[in-house]
Amino acid sequence: MVWSLQSVPLLSDSQFALWSKLLEERAGIYLSEQQKVFLQTQVAMRMRELGYSDYGDYYSCVVDGVSGMVEWALLVDRLVVNETRFFRHRPSIDFVGREVAAHLQRASFNTAYDLWSVGCSSGEEPYSLAMVLNDVYQNAGLEPRYAITGTDISRAALGVARAGVYGERKLSSVDEHFRQRYFLPVADNQFQISSLLRDRICFNQGNVLNINEMPIIKVDAIFCQNLLVYFRRWLREQILNAFVARLKPGGLLVIGLGEVVDWVHPDMKRVAVDAVQAYVHK
Ligand SMILES: C[S@@+](CC[C@H](N)C(=O)[O-])C[C@H]1O[C@@H](n2cnc3c(N)ncnc32)[C@H](O)[C@@H]1O
Structure with a gap:
């Protein structure tokens, strides 16, 4: 159904402040004034689905008890940006591949490699990493002994990630070599990630804001x-x-280029690689 703009009730400044505070407190996401229309549209659409016409009434529903938590989980799917793609930042992914190859050498090919993809969305990022890691083990003539955990706040995105089925257009950023090896046609223009990779990845719902309550693995x-x-x-x-x-000694932290400036930590050293923002645990 298409909602006309006119039919969306206007979000007042005070209501915007209330809703954006809730989003920031619960998901960390900070919305600027410019994103008011986005928030208004997403919240109003959900209100329509439930038959609410007042932002205040719907707000009470979202913050109220167990049913509120269920409603919040649905709403947050609409408010987060899930945009992603395979091999989104190729230099970072190739960097991890090279580091895993070096790790295997250092560890005399004998240890497993555990990687955590935080904010993994619908799975393209951890699957891209898995393609590269799988090849690294294969090229070293080893059984793959890596495991990837993908976490995200969005249950809907995780559902897509677990199914691992993507339309052909999504594969446009995937090299032919990886396509042939790790994607199986399952329906018209639909491809599923091979179980070679799916078996090595576990997807869990997790809010990174609650990281300090998560067990330290x-x-x-x-x-x-x-x-x-x-x-x-x-x-x-x-x-x-x-x-x-949560990093082992020698462990890597790879973030988006320029996403954080001036961060220093006594236990971490910035890795000097072009076009990659990575740190190694001393
Ligand atoms: C723009 S996507 C990025 C996906 C992928 N990392 C990439 O670079 O292509 C951001 C993801 O972070 C997730 N996210 C937002 N807030 C989060 C939070 N507080 N905890 C965990 N995941 C969160 C969103 O659901 C979304 O899937």
Whole structure:
């Protein structure tokens, strides 16, 4: 159904402040004044689906008890930016591939490699990493012993990620070599990620704001791109600090280029690689 603009009730400044505060407190996402129309449209569409005509009544529904939590989980899917694509930032992905190859050498080909993709959206990012990692193990003549955990706040995006089925257009950024190897045609113009990769990736719902409540399981690499950029600077730094505690010695943190400036941590050293913003745990 198409809603006409006229039929969307106007969000007052005070209501915008209330809704954007809720989004920032619960998801970390900071909306500027310019994004008021976006917020208004998304909230109003959901209100229409439920039969609400007043932002205040719907707000009470969202913040009220267990049913409010369920409604919030649905609404947040509409408010987050899920945009992603395979091999979105190729230099970062290739960098991880080279580092894993070096790790295998150092570890005498004997250890597993654990990677965490934070804010993984509908799966394209962790699957891209898996394609590269799988090839690294294969080229070294080894059984793949890597595991990737993808987490995201959006249950809807995670549903797509777990199914691992993508339309042909989504494959336009995938090299022919990877297409042939890791995508199986399942229906008209639909391709599923091979179980070679799906079996190595686990997708879990997780809000990065609650990172300090998550058990500390140390990993070899954390890949977090195009997520921190929606947060205020102090929050970005707080989350990066929490990532450090979840990295093994020698572990890598790869973020989006320029997403955080001037962040320094006594346990982390910036890696000098062109076009990549990465840090290694000392
Ligand atoms: C723009 S997408 C980026 C996806 C992928 N990392 C990439 O670079 O292509 C941002 C993702 O972060 C997720 N996200 C937003 N707030 C989050 C939070 N507080 N905790 C975890 N994930 C969050 C969104 O649901 C969305 O899937």
